[in-house]
Amino acid sequence: MTITGALTVLWFALAPFLWPIAVGVVLLVAVQGLAHLRGYRILGYRCLAANLAAIAVGLSGLWWIPLFTHSRLAYVASVFDWIALVGALIGLTAVTWLLLHPLSYLLQGKSPRYA
Amino acid sequence: MSRHDSDSSRLNRRQFLKYGAGASAAGLLYATGLQARTLSTNARVVILGGGAGGMAMANRLSRRLDGARISLVEPREVHHYQPGWTLVASGVWHPEKTMRPNAHFVPKGVDWVRQPAAGIDAANRQVELGDGSLLDYDYLIVATGLQLNYHLIDGMSPELVGSHGIGSVYASIEGAARTRNAIDAWIAQGSGKGIFTAAPTPVKCAGAPLKMTFTTLSRLEASGRRDAFQMEFIAPGLGLFTQPYINDFVKQRFDAQGVTRRHQYRLSAIDPQAREVEFTFVGPDSEFTSHHQLRESEFSREGERRVVTDYDFIHVVPPMSAPDFIKASNLIAQDGPFRGEWLDVDIHTMQHNRYPEVFGIGDVIGAPINKTAASVKAQAPVVEANLLAQMQGQALPRRHNGYTSCPMITGIGKAMLVEFGYDDNFAFLPSFSFIDPKDESWVAWVMKDRMLQPAYYAVLEGQA
Numbered sequence: 228m229t230i231t232g233a234l235t236v237l238w239f240a241l242a243p244f245l246w247p248i249a250v251g252v253v254l255l256v257a258v259q260g261l262a263h264l265r266g267y268r269i270l271g272y273r274c275l276a277a278n279l280a281a282i283a284v285g286l287s288g289l290w291w292i293p294l295f296t297h298s299r300l301a302y303v304a305s306v307f308d309w310i311a312l313v314g315a316l317i318g319l320t321a322v323t324w325l326l327l328h329p330l331s332y333l334l335q336g337k338s339p340r341y342a
Numbered sequence: 343m344s345r346h347d348s349d350s351s352r353l354n355r356r357q358f359l360k361y362g363a364g365a366s367a368a369g370l371l372y373a374t375g376l377q378a379r380t381l382s383t384n385a386r387v388v389i390l391g392g393g394a395g396g397m398a399m400a401n402r403l404s405r406r407l408d409g410a411r412i413s414l415v416e417p418r419e420v421h422h423y424q425p426g427w428t429l430v431a432s433g434v435w436h437p438e439k440t441m442r443p444n445a446h447f448v449p450k451g452v453d454w455v456r457q458p459a460a461g462i463d464a465a466n467r468q469v470e471l472g473d474g475s476l477l478d479y480d481y482l483i484v485a486t487g488l489q490l491n492y493h494l495i496d497g498m499s500p501e502l503v504g505s506h507g508i509g510s511v512y513a514s515i516e517g518a519a520r521t522r523n524a525i526d527a528w529i530a531q532g533s534g535k536g537i538f539t540a541a542p543t544p545v546k547c548a549g550a551p552l553k554m555t556f557t558t559l560s561r562l563e564a565s566g567r568r569d570a571f572q573m574e575f576i577a578p579g580l581g582l583f584t585q586p587y588i589n590d591f592v593k594q595r596f597d598a599q600g601v602t603r604r605h606q607y608r609l610s611a612i613d614p615q616a617r618e619v620e621f622t623f624v625g626p627d628s629e630f631t632s633h634h635q636l637r638e639s640e641f642s643r644e645g646e647r648r649v650v651t652d653y654d655f656i657h658v659v660p661p662m663s664a665p666d667f668i669k670a671s672n673l674i675a676q677d678g679p680f681r682g683e684w685l686d687v688d689i690h691t692m693q694h695n696r697y698p699e700v701f702g703i704g705d706v707i708g709a710p711i712n713k714t715a716a717s718v719k720a721q722a723p724v725v726e727a728n729l730l731a732q733m734q735g736q737a738l739p740r741r742h743n744g745y746t747s748c749p750m751i752t753g754i755g756k757a758m759l760v761e762f763g764y765d766d767n768f769a770f771l772p773s774f775s776f777i778d779p780k781d782e783s784w785v786a787w788v789m790k791d792r793m794l795q796p797a798y799y800a801v802l803e804g805q806a
Contacts, residue, residue: 228773228774232806235800235805235806236793236796236797236800236806238800239796239797239799239800239805239806240792240793240796240797242796293755293784296755296784296787296788296791296792297434297754297755297787297791298754298755298756298784298787298788298791299755302753302755302756302782302783302784302787303784304756304781304782304783304784305777305778305781305782305783305784305785307776307777307783307785308783308784308785311784311785311788312784
């Protein structure tokens with residue numbers, strides 16, 4: 228399959244989910260922007276709870292991502308299966324962290340651990 | 343009237359997404375230098391059938407032909423994503439997921455004739471419509487799909503699907519849903535014998551009978567009472583699948599999972615009330631070829647060995663052929679393995695072997711494999727390029743390599759992405775080097791469950 232063909236199919240696959248994706252992006256940008264306006268810096272603020280929560284959400288994908296695709300973890304078998312699943316888990320963890328980390332800053336205010 | 347004849351002063355969400363897709367694809371084509379030139383012509387082009395092949399050609403030709411009068415003959419208002427029917431019959435998808443209005447796909451400028459075709463006079467280049475009127479053409483694309491011949495099984499009709507323990511994923515979307523219900527009822531029964539059949543003719547989605555067996559096995563195993571159920575697969579030929587590696591794999595997997603295989607029997611009769619079926623021995627005198635060559639007269643041959651057995655659930659796969667009005671026309675194959683049953687085209691150029699202004703695409707053509715939506719994806723650009731060359735009196739530039747694809751579901755949640763073509767004894771033609779067609783994988787299942795339907799709609803709109 229050509230790159231053009233793959234991108235076209237990807238576009239058709241994502242098209243029905245554009246609104247949820249757009250809402251998610253707006254939410255992420257809003258939380259990040261608001262936190263930055265109040266002094267949040269991504270590398271300067273530490274929050275163990277947000278880190279652990281992001282990891283927990285990411286790991287939860289081991290259960291619900293296969294389930295979401297009408298499958299189960301036992302069927303994640305080939306090398307590429309694991310590359311795809313681990314990639315999805317890392318992405319899920321990263322997005323969750325990018326949301327929860329500034330959110331915790333907004334909820335807690337300036338933390339004692341803020342450097 | 344096409345969808346663009348209606349009030350188009352406002353863009354609805356669907357149109358927004360479609361135009362977005364079109365703009366994106368156009369941008370990609372421009373960036374890669376693949377943008378095709380249009381051809382000015384006043385030719386009358388008739389496309390018979392608005393399924394995957396017909397709709398893809400309508401969209402492609404409406405962009406490539408400037409001034410042509412294109413007619414799409416399709417009576418149905420609803421477009422069915424048939425590759426999803428196995429998932430419906432397996433209880434994975436809801437039926438609604440497979441349906442879209444045809445109006446979403448018919449392109450601007452194409453005359454949508456909402457009637458069935460009733461006949462073709464190839465000598466006079468005319469199509470007879472259901473109301474008796476005639477449609478003249480200069481070029482004809484036959485994309486009618488095929489005909490399900492349930493009547494060739496004594497006692498069987500598509501209306502029986504869903505009752506008396508009878509399932510058949512091919513019958514219709516309603517039939518697929520009723521097949522799911524019949525399997526549900528059988529599993530709830532707690533024990534019994536299930537028979538899965540194959541047809542003695544070429545069939546669309548030749549993997550579907552195997553997929554239904556595998557998904558039913560998954561459901562029986564999930565019930566915790568697998569050992570209480572008998573499973574049999576009965577095939578008219580010695581093989582179960584065209585691609586040799588997959589054929590061996592499926593046989594071994596059936597054996598390992600306790601599915602009893604019987605070869606060289608075809609389903610010849612059914613008694614729904616008694617829940618009995620009759621199978622007729624096939625061969626060695628009437629051994630099918632790799633094309634499952636079969637003449638209708640062979641269905642009533644005297645003196646054949648017959649086996650009558652009972653069942654609690656049976657999955658019926660009907661014999662298939664080109665539609666009757668194609669069989670009655672000059673366009674039908676007149677010799678070779680597809681004679682009398684399938685459209686007579688060159689399987690590489692897709693051009694009719696005797697009428698050069700006629701092309702075929704999709705299930706209706708006489709080809710050893712290729713009755714899948716994936717085949718249409720590969721055939722559509724070939725038909726487009728070769729039809730335009732024919733219009734200009736040029737040599738046909740493109741050849742179809744027989745590419746077809748079957749996401750072979752080996753259980754609910756796993757599959758093998760099987761892609762192959764005509765050459766080298768149906769050698770694999772993988773689209774993605776990182777997905778091994780010999781491996782069962784979750785990713786292949788995800789592609790079946792999530793990605794192939796969008797890919798299908800991209801094909802319909804001529805974008806892929």
